[in-house]
Amino acid sequence: MKLKPLVFVAGLSSIRLVSAQFRTLRFPCSQLVAERLDPFNITMDPANDISSIASCTTCRFKEDNSNYWTMVMYFRHRNGSFIRVPQIANENTGAPDGGMTIYYIEPRAPSKNLTVTTFPKGFRMRVGNPMNRRNVYAMSDAAVNQTTIRCWDGTGIGPGTPGVGALDSRGFPEGMCKGGIRSQVYFPQCWDGVNLDSEDHETHVSHPVGTPSFDGSMMFGTDCPASHPVRLPLLFMETVWDTKPFNNEEIWPEDGSQPLVWSMGDPTGYGHHADYVFGWEGDALHRAMSDEGCMTSYPGICEILTRRSDEEMARCRLAPRVEEVTEGQYIEQLPGCNPLQGGPEPATVVPDCGAVSTTIERPAPTQV
Numbered sequence: 001m002k003l004k005p006l007v008f009v010a011g012l013s014s015i016r017l018v019s020a021q022f023r024t025l026r027f028p029c030s031q032l033v034a035e036r037l038d039p040f041n042i043t044m045d046p047a048n049d050i051s052s053i054a055s056c057t058t059c060r061f062k063e064d065n066s067n068y069w070t071m072v073m074y075f076r077h078r079n080g081s082f083i084r085v086p087q088i089a090n091e092n093t094g095a096p097d098g099g100m101t102i103y104y105i106e107p108r109a110p111s112k113n114l115t116v117t118t119f120p121k122g123f124r125m126r127v128g129n130p131m132n133r134r135n136v137y138a139m140s141d142a143a144v145n146q147t148t149i150r151c152w153d154g155t156g157i158g159p160g161t162p163g164v165g166a167l168d169s170r171g172f173p174e175g176m177c178k179g180g181i182r183s184q185v186y187f188p189q190c191w192d193g194v195n196l197d198s199e200d201h202e203t204h205v206s207h208p209v210g211t212p213s214f215d216g217s218m219m220f221g222t223d224c225p226a227s228h229p230v231r232l233p234l235l236f237m238e239t240v241w242d243t244k245p246f247n248n249e250e251i252w253p254e255d256g257s258q259p260l261v262w263s264m265g266d267p268t269g270y271g272h273h274a275d276y277v278f279g280w281e282g283d284a285l286h287r288a289m290s291d292e293g294c295m296t297s298y299p300g301i302c303e304i305l306t307r308r309s310d311e312e313m314a315r316c317r318l319a320p321r322v323e324e325v326t327e328g329q330y331i332e333q334l335p336g337c338n339p340l341q342g343g344p345e346p347a348t349v350v351p352d353c354g355a356v357s358t359t360i361e362r363p364a365p366t367q368v
């Protein structure tokens, strides 16, 4: 149902502000494949060890075979056709082939419980709701800034902590972004300690609660609620979208409407979501998060993990299973049954859709 780049991380940005203050493991994962795939439709048996099933990773560290997924962005031409917006490397990540920057951040005082559990095997979660077409959260709810977009003005990475900075918005920005767009996703960092997943992929985890930190964000320096007492690493994900080639009034819709859409037919931006399936080998994440070299240097000299070059990352591939054009040229409609649904009421699944909308096999990328 969702067209997402599937990144077998296998496999962290400008929380420059933040990473200076919080111990952080940061690394890039290049894009693996863009296809119609719903990772939560894969039967997951917690007994399966993802890290031994994946034969390669598009992430910097060989030990990380986790899956990081997000939807992809399209540009809607004034004539109604769509073209995929390319992903490009984030600052200070090397030269990955698009993809994401992944951060595992350690929470810090005044948190009451700083024992971090680096995810159990079989753990997965989703953040954001693909059906949302408006902001459904109160401004005081940590979830309100869990998924945001930074509209770069062309002068650099922009001010403030991601999520609460002056250039950040919850939906798509109204105008053109001179320097491109960075999407920013904070996963929940508190766990119920029991369930590896939940029916909605959300209720087994929670954001922290309490007073926002110095910068106005509730993601830092806040505590886990009693219902979800187990502290996880704060998983943060950034993706850079090169919207610059589309900053041209002659191809923007004549009615002045915003031309960016998420691949599940969302022209508002509020359906922004991402999924995580834990897949680190053994205790590698725990060891990395206990290592000063991995956690303190920016961008990080992490000697205890095995580094892969940009080329090796790019050579981990997964062939799309639905034969269709999804990028590189204009297409008449979004892949799958994803007509534009502008809300503000929640989007609905198209009934009796003839198109293949999800694949049910487990993806198995191979090194080429």
Ligand SMILES: *[C@@H]1O[C@H](CO)[C@@H](O)[C@H](O)[C@H]1NC(C)=O
Pocket (backbone or CB within 6 Å): 038, 040, 041, 358, 359, 360
């Ligand atoms: C999973 O995929 C199958 C086969 O395509 C489909 O029938 C089912 O509705 C999907 N389930 C979910 C939760 O998307």
Ligand SMILES: *[C@@H]1O[C@H](CO)[C@@H](O)[C@H](O)[C@H]1NC(C)=O
Pocket (backbone or CB within 6 Å): 139, 140, 141, 142, 143, 144, 145, 163, 164, 165, 168, 212, 216, 217, 218, 219
């Ligand atoms: C969300 O971000 C806005 C700035 O856009 C800020 O005013 C608000 O306090 C933030 N809310 C939370 C809960 O982080």
Ligand SMILES: *[C@@H]1O[C@H](CO)[C@@H](O)[C@H](O)[C@H]1NC(C)=O
Pocket (backbone or CB within 6 Å): 113, 114, 115, 116, 117, 229, 230, 231, 232
């Ligand atoms: C603190 O976190 C640990 C592991 O994350 C958990 O086992 C424990 O129950 C938590 N303690 C409290 C007082 O919430």
Ligand SMILES: *[C@@H]1O[C@H](CO)[C@@H](O)[C@H](O)[C@H]1NC(C)=O
Pocket (backbone or CB within 6 Å): 077, 079, 080, 081, 330
């Ligand atoms: C819209 O314009 C693009 C770029 O010129 C072109 O490739 C596409 O075929 C056009 N679509 C229609 C429906 O005319």
